Amino acid sequence: MSLLLRLSLAALGGLALSAAFPDLGWWPLAFVALAALWLCLARASAWGGFLYGWVFGSAFMLPHVWWANVAVGLVPWLALAIASGAFYGLFGAAWAHVRRSGMIRGGVWLEAPAFALLWAGMEQLRSIVPFGGFPWGRLAFSQLDVPVASMAWLGGAALVSFVAACAGGLLGGGIEALLRKRLVTGIAAPLLGVVALSVGMLLPLSAQPISGTLRLGIVQGNVPNEGLDAFAQAREVTTNHRDGSLALVEDDPGPIDLLVWPENSSDYDPRTDPESAALVTQSAQAADAPLLLGTNDYSPEDGRYNMSLLWAPSGTVLDTYAKQRPAPFAEYIPIRDFARRFSPEVDRVTHDVLPGDDPAVMTLPVPALERTVTIGTVICFEVAYDPIVTGAVSTGAEVLIVQTNNASFGETAESTQQLAMSRLRAIETGRSTVQASTVGVSAVIDARGRVSQQTGLFTAEQMYAEVALRDTITPAVRLRLLWEWAPLIGAAGLAIAAVSRRLSNRYEW
Incomplete structure (x- = not known):
């Protein structure tokens, strides 16, 4: 040849x-x-x-x-x-x-x-x-x-x-x-x-519940416009997710144990920003359930954390998770001076994201089950990394929630590629998995990797789902x-x- x-x-x-x-x-x-x-x-x-x-x-x-x-x-x-x-x-x-x-x-x-x-x-x-x-x-x-x-x-x-x-x-x-x-x-x-x-x-x-079911309200609020400039519309993005939450509750789908918003749904940290706090508290109170949301923590002097917060209807924070694996050249810029020679876009990242140290899990009180539920809280690209996901399940996660923001990628296949990863993680871990995106696609996936609900791309939509909670450990996780x-x-x-x-x-x- x-x-x-x-x-x-x-x-x-x-x-x-x-x-x-x-x-x-x-x-x-x-x-x-x-x-x-x-x-x-x-x-x-x-x-x-x-x-x-x-x-x-x-x-x-x-x-x-x-x-x-x-x-x-x-x-x-x-x-x-x-x-x-x-x-x-x-x-x-x-x-x-x-x-x-x-x-x-x-x-x-x-x-x-x-x-x-x-x-x-x-x-x-x-x-x-x-x-x-x-x-x-x-x-x-x-x-x-x-x-x-x-x-x-x-x-x-x-x-x-x-x-x-x-x-x-x-x-x-x-x-x-x-x-x-x-x-x-x-x-x-x-x-x-x-x-x-x-x-x-x-x-x-099997996708059957083992330790009960969790009732989720999932909100895809959409962003004002595509591309990197969407990050400049943080206040409107949070308002969109508040409005989506109120619309979901108004449809009266059923009791909600956890309201889910995606990554970057409240870029202004509601712990320090009163206007954001009012919006997220209003949403949690309307759902009568804690709200899982994505935000940024700018308190470190040398960078920021990409955070998930579990926000109670009372306005208090029940739990937090900081992303362990920030995306290089997107959330932080290694060899910045060298990279700048090839693209000035690196300077859009003015505060490098710092890696978190703790496993991707949070503890959620669920009165209907009369116990707390450990949820896996994977952020965006982390779904591609084996140790992040299997580590969450080995730590006790009974369900996986993948919060993501796909606004920067326009009408490309990035979001559906990520959905394929979420589906594989559901099979690998034997866990119901939810992908929650700012702009889509968002989806509900059972433990066999089958999609039961899915939103469109660049749409404002809401989903209600009762997902199986499972605590058995698959061979893939046990031998990770x-x-x-x-x-x-x-x-x-x-x-x-x-x-x-x-x-x-x-x-x-």
Whole structure:
């Protein structure tokens, strides 16, 4: 295969992988994309593998994170996509070493799992470095409407990505076998991939309440206008959410245990701003329930906290949570002087967000249940990070609430991509999950990852839901450290062994 053909196939494969994710959601293309990458990397050198992988990854990430261009401009978008693509280059180089080393014997039946292990390890590495990682675009997040998604209950996003990558490798290996006129392997390998994707149907997923139900009022207040300037309309945004709360209560949907507003719904901290305090207190009193809202705490001298507050109808604060994983180059600017050379947008962030220290949980008094309920309070991009979500559930969360503000991303797929992550987290943790956004999409998701209610984008809407409370611990949460580190350690070990074997053979006398 010529260099031009390999590069073209890599680029087309990356574009196909992007189409597997929301909004298009053409999930079968994920396996086509991985098969294309398999064929590109056949007989490639390590440097060639890096090149083809980087082209594949960049072609995938450029359309996948187009929302970054909408939010912060051309140069940051290109930098994010191309830098993320380099991780796929590392994968390609590692896979080239493994195949050329000859350490895996047994054909595609063993090569496909090795391919999948390197892929899962690459995704875990990308979720950690640099600056805390960027897990957006993990293969698992494209497979929510496929039985393999149920594997998240057992091993989280890492296991779903591994199985899906293995199926893609089996498809690629099958095509390679057919090109070599090995008919049995060419047919059997893709069929085995289909079987692997179907195993999830055997897992015992349940969405039934175990520790009662929680009655939620969810308000999507909308913002006055799209884009970064929406943050300049903080007072109106809070008023919109107050108005939505009153409209919800006026419809008399039923008793409310918790009123939910999204991230940034009250950017003026109601603990220090009397006008905001009046608006949120009025809303909590109308619902006759505590209000979970997003705000900013500017009390630190060296930055601010992205906060969630649990606000009582009396006007007191029942509990707080500070976001643990601020988004780099969005909520805080590392290497600011250097970054400013590429985009003046960095100076829109005048107060860097500081990381919080405590798990993403709050304690909610629920008189109807005659007890307190621990709720998971994940903020925005934190839903993409395994330790934040599984850590909340291991700390006792019986339901997950993902508060987010998608106003900066316009009419892009960012919000629905985030919804896919929330759906996977519901399966992984066995918890009902609510995504509450300022502008949409907001959604109610059961513990099997199924969406029961969903709002539109850039609309003012309200939802009422009775969600199941569950306190059982899934294998994915119980073994969370294993699933966070095993793919990375296994992939690194495989790659190091392959390189060592090749070096040994090269210098063998």
